[in-house]
Amino acid sequence: MGHREDLLEGAKRCLLEKGYARTTARDIVAASGTNLASIGYHYGSKEALLNLAFLKVTEEWGDILAEEGEAEQEAEVPAAPLDQFRETWERVIGSFEHSRAVWQLQMEVISRIDSDPELQKALIGPQREGRNGLAETMMGVDPETDPERARVAGLFCQALLAGVMVQWLMDSDSAPSAQDLTDGLKVVLEGRTPAGGGAR
Template sequence: MGHREDLLEGAKRCLLEKGFVRTTARDIVKESGTNLASIGYHYGSKDALLTRAFVELVQEWGEKFDSPVARDAEPGGSLDRFHSVWARMLESFEDYRPVWAASMEIVTQGERVPELRDLMAKAQIEGRSGLVAMFTGQDEETLDERTVKALGGFYQALLNGLMVQWLFDPASASTADDLTEGLRRVIAGVREAK
């Protein structure tokens, strides 16, 4: 591994142990066995490096529970698929608690660090297309911009809200059953309103 990869892996470990706000450039250097100048050379800033590390941790989380077998178990777009995806996500939340806590720190830092806000805005769009693919079974490359924004944004809003609920109190947070029943009720309400 080169300095770039070492820095990224070190930043991931720091995020999980210390979080976004408490991690210093020196922490990353110590954890990665590199030097301070490497951060600027490869990533531009400590915040940019930590943001990239965060994005990769979230991607690793998504890959962990979104296996091809799980994707093919229920038809894309079905209530069964909706329930199954949320159930798998919730099962992984405890292991990834430090990632979700770091995401809350990153949200609060966005106003102070415009570079961070820009990087996270790009990552948010990528995340939306991944969520659409998980819930619908569609290939990310085939998704049009409107689908990513509307449907991906819907799933992302649910995920972010669930993450906040879960960080505050996992015992009272919505379950996959709750979310699925909520969606059933929304669908029924729309049908009745017609």
């Protein structure tokens, strides 16, 4: 690898180990075996490098999830929609513990958006692309053949993923399981029970 790739890999490691705010240019140089001048030459600034490194970290998590899903689909008979939903969330939730640093980083980056316009700007396009990836990976909706369905499915998946992530970071003992999410979705689909009685 050249200095450009070494810097990116070093920045990714620093983000996961130290977080966004605590990572210095010297940390990145030490982790990548490069020099301070290389950061400006290849990326313009430390912030630009960290923004790209953050996007790569989240993209790699998504790629792993997609690969695991493809492997399961090849090995099994296609499941019913709710079963597919539960199985997908079993994979996602199962990845939380060893991906904890990724989720902590996500929360830190979100907390910085209001005070860092460049960071916010850097995230807009990838966030929209990420929704399409979630729609395809988690719901089996192809963004190219059905873009509007993929858009709304991606919005739903992203909202659910963020909420589940926060609950797992705060209290993993009471955070939702894949079955909890599936049962909750069933309640939503069944609609509100009339006041004063159960289903008849």
